[in-house]
Amino acid sequence: MPDLITVREYAYISVAYVGCPESTIDHAYISESAFEYLCDLSASFSKNGAKIFELAGRRKLRLDQYVGVIETKCGTRIEILPKHISQTVDESIDSLVEKERELLKKMLRVSLHLPYRDVGEASLSRFKQPIHEWVIEQFLYHFEILIQHGLRFDYQRVQEEQKYLKGQLQHVKYMRQPPAKKHIFPIEHDVYEVNRPENRLIKTALDLICKKTSSPKNWKLAQELRLMTGEIPKSQNIAQDFKQWQSGRLLALYTDIKPWTELILSEYMPVSTQGSWRGMSLLFPMEKLFEHYVAYHLRRELKDWQVSTQVSNQHICLYGDNPIFRLRPDIYIQHKQTKRKIVLDTKWKLLDQTNRAGRFGLKDSDIQQMFAYSHYYLEHSSEVILVYPYQLNKFDNEISLKFNVDSGEAILRVVPFNVEKPENLINSCISSGTVCL
Template sequence: MKPVITVREYARLTTDIVTVPTLDLAQVSTSAFDWLCKLNATFSNAGATLVQLESRCLLKLDNYVGVLETPCGTRLEILPKHFEREDCVNQSRALLRRMIQASLNLPTREVGAADLQNFDAPLSEWVMGRFLLALDHLIKRGLRFDYQRVEEEQRFLRGQLDVVKQMRQPPGRQHNFQIRHDIYLPDRPENRLLKLALDQVCKKTNDAANWRLAHELRSVLLEVPTSRDVQQDFKQWSNERLMAHYVPVKPWCELIIKQQMPLAVAGDWHGMSLLFPMERLFERYVAASLGRDLQGDAQLQTQSRSEYLCQHKGKNFFQLRPDLMVHHQQKSWVLDTKWKRLNSSAEDISYGLKQSDFYQLFAYGHKYLAGEGELVLIYPRRSAFDAPLQVFEFAPRLALWVLPFDMERGVLLGAPEGFPLHSQQQQSA
């Protein structure tokens, strides 16, 4: 069993010997290095970049987080680059889990101290552990069975006699009965998918507690066949009232079976790979947190697509898609999230802001707010950026706020006056 290599965003991986590995520099095998380079070529064809090749033995990761498993067995754990202290592996893992759980709307369950002891496990083990806990809870409540029609030949009568087939029996076989009857079996699309996910966990887990629980549950599901058509079985997953106890386990099942959610890692090798673009994950985390903290009569809209930058020959050109929009009563706010480190110190005049982002927000303000209102740029909070910047004025009635977002509490700080957050969130800001 090869150990897990833990790094963070923009870390460098090399095939040379590294005497003291850090979160920003680690050594990988030659086979793992070559596989990452080939995988990056696939990403490039899709318009994305996984790594940047700096030399024949050195590459630099991009802003993707999660877990990658190579064909040679190397597991690469990539954490968010957010905490500034050296010993921040556990904090980064906890942050990544919170973001994934909130962004993908995964269910939570209160568990005891035994689960908390495994809180520092790598992301892949945490996902598999959560799936096993949800599946264990489901099995204790009872699997859903269903009747299935069976047509067979028996030496006894059971169910209904198929008269037509019975009359066509050849001489010498009249003592056998052609019958049809129903059998109460656990062979349902939901159970087949759970069995497939459980088989993958049994093969992939390196954690002793997960391995033991997985094989215990596997013995319970021996009668359940494995899904052979995953896509079709997911389409047939029932959401009826009697299947309500299957709801908590479904997202974890999807995460394990599809594995490469929400970013597909194409290729012949399908290890335990869970990759997330950090900018997209941050956007979803902010949206989930605001959806929780907004007042009841406020509306949160994601990825608005109603406006275009210009028109040409009667056709719309260059669609404008702000990350978030908040509507409350007769007022609207346009919000855009940026996963980047800002520095509000006096030494940095521009604070690390990009001019292109301001152009983008300026266009949003004129198209979505008709040139009057408030725009918000949201960046992760850190020690060098823990308070809102002074307001930027595009026009007398069009202003831009640059606000920090507390990643650990999931709270937007320093929202402008009138922004429809609950009172406790406004006070904490």
């Protein structure tokens, strides 16, 4: 069974040594082979412009804003959780980890449009396993339903030689055969079988689960499903089979299991890794998860507003007559009746509104970026909004700033967004055409 280390964003990971302290959620100690694998992984990511780790010494790494699970070649699994909750005095580490895990599940369901089985609070409280086991559990649940309703079969065209006629005789081939083979018939016919791209991919994911899961419950169910689907071959070309995955009324149940199959087989990484090692690795950038999460709840709650993401119809410069340096705000909303426009940008960072001397932790580049959005998208006629995670007693009230321009509407609002109760904060602050998150 693989070793499991649970840490949070920006935690340190060091090589274990004799007498080293016990691992915590903010500083973990792993074997030298696992550490070397992470260093190699970091180097391969850096070549493609993705920053997953940062060297903090010869034998120490610092994690960045990526969450999920990494499995090393030696079997060590590192679970990386979001860091947005401060531990209270009377709260245990296990309770804190469970809160962060539940938050990550919510954000993944929204961002990846995952069909999720709502098992109720009682079952959730019993499921105290890493995030990859939750993904495996959801895959097995949907596969079991698929088996109960019946797998889809498909006609496959087969060309073979037989001593009897079946289907269509290939006349040209038959006429060219030597006299000694006149009793052999080259034929072509269709076979109704379970070998189709969707089933091959699901079987491949199931085989991987049987090797990777550490949960006895998941392993038992995976083995039972494996016995039921022994006639299905594994996929020989995963990318090609995903391209051939069909949809439609007859394949409705396959729609629910597809994203879970993609998660397991694609091994969500920010960039492709080199080599043939295939571990149970799932990495997601928290900035993007937070952006999708905020946009999802805005669409759900603001019925009178059109919510768009990654709008990019404005540029900050011209080179001759050609616009360059595109401005791309995270979220752009417009009221359907009044046409009032507001630009929002999400930042996954913890602010401290009591730190006025340190400008609350806001970065110059973020403020300058919001000024450009205000000028080019809104002509300073409406507010721009920076959205940061809510923190009790640290950042639980809006910070209102005014840009130094003549227009009185050039307002920058920095607002807290409660990721655990997003609907409450949105519903309580919508009034007179102004959106407050």
